[in-house]
Amino acid sequence: MAFFEQNIHHPPKTFLSKYIFSYDHKVIGKQFLWYGIFFLLVGGLMALMIRWALAYPGEPFPVIGQFLFPTSNGVIPPDTYAMLFTMHGTIMIFYAITPILIGAFGNFCIPLMIGARDMVFPLLNMLSFHIAAVSGFILLASLFVPLGAAAGGWTSYPTLSTLIGSPGTGQTLWSLAIFVLGVSSTMGAINYITTIITLRAPGMGYFDMPLTVWGLGLTAVLNAIFLPVLGAGVLLLIFDRVFGTTFFLAGAAATTGTGDPVLFQHVFWIFGHPEVYILILPAWGVVSDLLSFFARKPAFGAKATALSMTTITILSTLVYGHHMFTTQMSPLLTQTFMTLTMTISIPSAIFFANWLGTIWKGSIRFTSPMLFSMGVVFVFGLGGLTGLYLGTVTTDLYLHDTYFVVGHFHYTMAASVLLGSFAAVYFWMPKMFGTMMCEFWAKVHFWITMLGLNGVFMGMLFMGYAGMHRRLYNPFVYDFLNKLVPINEFTTISAIVMGFAQIIFVVNFVHAVFFKKEKASDNPWEVGTLEWTIPSPAPNYNFKEIPVVKCGPHELGNPALTNGRDFQYQTEELARG
Amino acid sequence: METAVNNKINHQAELQGSVALIVALVSFSMLFATLFLGYSVFRLTSDMWPPAGMARIPLTIPTLSTVIVLVSSAFAWILEKSGYERKSMSFYFISFFTGIGFVVCQFYLWNMLKTIGVFTNSGIYPSMIYAFTWIHTAHMVLGLIAFIYLGFLLFKNNWILDDSIKLQKANSVLRFWHFLAVIWLMMYALLFVL
Numbered sequence A: 001m002a003f004f005e006q007n008i009h010h011p012p013k014t015f016l017s018k019y020i021f022s023y024d025h026k027v028i029g030k031q032f033l034w035y036g037i038f039f040l041l042v043g044g045l046m047a048l049m050i051r052w053a054l055a056y057p058g059e060p061f062p063v064i065g066q067f068l069f070p071t072s073n074g075v076i077p078p079d080t081y082a083m084l085f086t087m088h089g090t091i092m093i094f095y096a097i098t099p100i101l102i103g104a105f106g107n108f109c110i111p112l113m114i115g116a117r118d119m120v121f122p123l124l125n126m127l128s129f130h131i132a133a134v135s136g137f138i139l140l141a142s143l144f145v146p147l148g149a150a151a152g153g154w155t156s157y158p159t160l161s162t163l164i165g166s167p168g169t170g171q172t173l174w175s176l177a178i179f180v181l182g183v184s185s186t187m188g189a190i191n192y193i194t195t196i197i198t199l200r201a202p203g204m205g206y207f208d209m210p211l212t213v214w215g216l217g218l219t220a221v222l223n224a225i226f227l228p229v230l231g232a233g234v235l236l237l238i239f240d241r242v243f244g245t246t247f248f249l250a251g252a253a254a255t256t257g258t259g260d261p262v263l264f265q266h267v268f269w270i271f272g273h274p275e276v277y278i279l280i281l282p283a284w285g286v287v288s289d290l291l292s293f294f295a296r297k298p299a300f301g302a303k304a305t306a307l308s309m310t311t312i313t314i315l316s317t318l319v320y321g322h323h324m325f326t327t328q329m330s331p332l333l334t335q336t337f338m339t340l341t342m343t344i345s346i347p348s349a350i351f352f353a354n355w356l357g358t359i360w361k362g363s364i365r366f367t368s369p370m371l372f373s374m375g376v377v378f379v380f381g382l383g384g385l386t387g388l389y390l391g392t393v394t395t396d397l398y399l400h401d402t403y404f405v406v407g408h409f410h411y412t413m414a415a416s417v418l419l420g421s422f423a424a425v426y427f428w429m430p431k432m433f434g435t436m437m438c439e440f441w442a443k444v445h446f447w448i449t450m451l452g453l454n455g456v457f458m459g460m461l462f463m464g465y466a467g468m469h470r471r472l473y474n475p476f477v478y479d480f481l482n483k484l485v486p487i488n489e490f491t492t493i494s495a496i497v498m499g500f501a502q503i504i505f506v507v508n509f510v511h512a513v514f515f516k517k518e519k520a521s522d523n524p525w526e527v528g529t530l531e532w533t534i535p536s537p538a539p540n541y542n543f544k545e546i547p548v549v550k551c552g553p554h555e556l557g558n559p560a561l562t563n564g565r566d567f568q569y570q571t572e573e574l575a576r577g
Numbered sequence B: 001m002e003t004a005v006n007n008k009i010n011h012q013a014e015l016q017g018s019v020a021l022i023v024a025l026v027s028f029s030m031l032f033a034t035l036f037l038g039y040s041v042f043r044l045t046s047d048m049w050p051p052a053g054m055a056r057i058p059l060t061i062p063t064l065s066t067v068i069v070l071v072s073s074a075f076a077w078i079l080e081k082s083g084y085e086r087k088s089m090s091f092y093f094i095s096f097f098t099g100i101g102f103v104v105c106q107f108y109l110w111n112m113l114k115t116i117g118v119f120t121n122s123g124i125y126p127s128m129i130y131a132f133t134w135i136h137t138a139h140m141v142l143g144l145i146a147f148i149y150l151g152f153l154l155f156k157n158n159w160i161l162d163d164s165i166k167l168q169k170a171n172s173v174l175r176f177w178h179f180l181a182v183i184w185l186m187m188y189a190l191l192f193v194l
């Protein structure tokens, strides 16, 4: 569309202006990437502790247990266990996945893929990272306050999260951190949406944008609309805790006019269900592109994929009640929410079929980004299917709050988003840092991660189906769960394997960023989107001249191509035979 | 040629400014909409309103706040219509100081509530009055900071906003200001009058 004037940034000169207070969307993206990887490791360590407590209750956590829990001789105490699963969820969702997929790749990919020199508001962009950093500090600080961190679960339902359920400042700091992070993400969303609407390169219509940008854009829309809802919720929670208001405190209810704990659940899930899509949409976008790039053929039904993603975005705002079937909702409402939830299967099935259509009869190159993308297809399929049982009222009444739920949302949110993030990291590594990561170790990383995570999350589905509740400190005090000791042990061992596999990634990544001499070529994957028309790593001004777009992003394997390549750049006229 | 390029830049600034402002206002609206959702839940499920044992809040101070915020918004509107010229400087200052007056009024409101024995922990009705006005006032303070920024913009450019980037910034500040006035009207109606 537009042919707007865009200034060329001057290259930064000092260390501070280059790495800390940078306006450059690529540097801000990298800041978010490091931030996310750091929290990914923290959250991962917490996951291992949770798993350890479930497989070997009463035994000290190996190696660092004595140091972390000196009072209990290295054994994870019950109250700490509650803090661990709370902080694990919070950190993974808000401080690992969000910064990596939305913060890092949103920042890095959007301007590069639409042919812009930077975001529309670079200053806002920089502030958005620094506010996120403040939020991260607040969250980490909450781990060290008296009475410990928040322990009401990542959903922090009252009364678990009011002063009655969790005294101490941990929960207050948690709420504050979430609010501050919400401000940061909303600022990012304003930037992303404005950039996508106004800075697309001349000739680039919305359907000429790579699906990655579609996913990131839809995520930004959901962020802008629904993060403030959570913001309002946690603000009121803070008021309840600090200033003595009574929004979520149940008393003798109606007569004295005190508050309503269930109201928080409504507010939380009005945000919370879209949040699921906020996390997954960028991964869907990335995967939709990568499947086409590495199957060496156009994305099957790319327009339909984009429109299905949009439909899901709209539908996702209407289904939140399926998280609250057990709150004595009227059957009319539960059935409405159930029906709406099931409706999401239709667009999901469409783009899932499009994914399969894309790789069908392709000349697939099994590179590491492709392996991870296909991993996403697999785990997302499983995760989506298990969701049907939770969206149906009758089965949900049994499965609610069991490990089946945990398995389900780890498949959809953790597994597919994690694999999607890895695909993105391996794929854009050359453009980001100018070097390729080692393919061999990337593939080893993939297979161990894939086996490990399926072990973990499949195990969770089974134990949940057998009735194990999701937040028990020691489930085996109940006789009927005693038979689940072996599967818990299996799950924990899988988690440990998966955890250690990430060391491979970290070493590979750090090596490629800091130590690798061999530079990547400009277009190592041989794909045609705009970011591959410029040098690797991308120069600080991105495009010396704003590119003019002449064809779509997935022009691969066109038999009319005559220049010895099996792909064409988006800046080239569509080859016709 | 020169003008063509300028027109393009102007068009760009307008588009970017208005898209960003719309998204931002949608975000702010959702924050307040959530508060109003909470209000309607409590209001609709309660047998009587205000909840038993509570008196209505005297309307004097909230009404005064409402008048002030309307005056402020009106002068902001005149300022925009007058094209930010030097001779409309007084409109800027009237609008700005009435804005401060509004915030002062809110402090009077909170004081008054305490003297008549309505505290944050006296039940859901006072909870809402306090929390909603706190959040709104915090936004008014943000709005005032934006107003100060607008003042800098105007004085630095000698009250001549000749390119549309500056014009867009000035207009955005005032739109946010009007938005907050509308939110206050809703709060006034829902919390105090109805």
Ligand SMILES: [Cu+2]
Binding pocket: A272, A273, A276, A319, A320, A322, A323
């Ligand atoms: Cu949901």
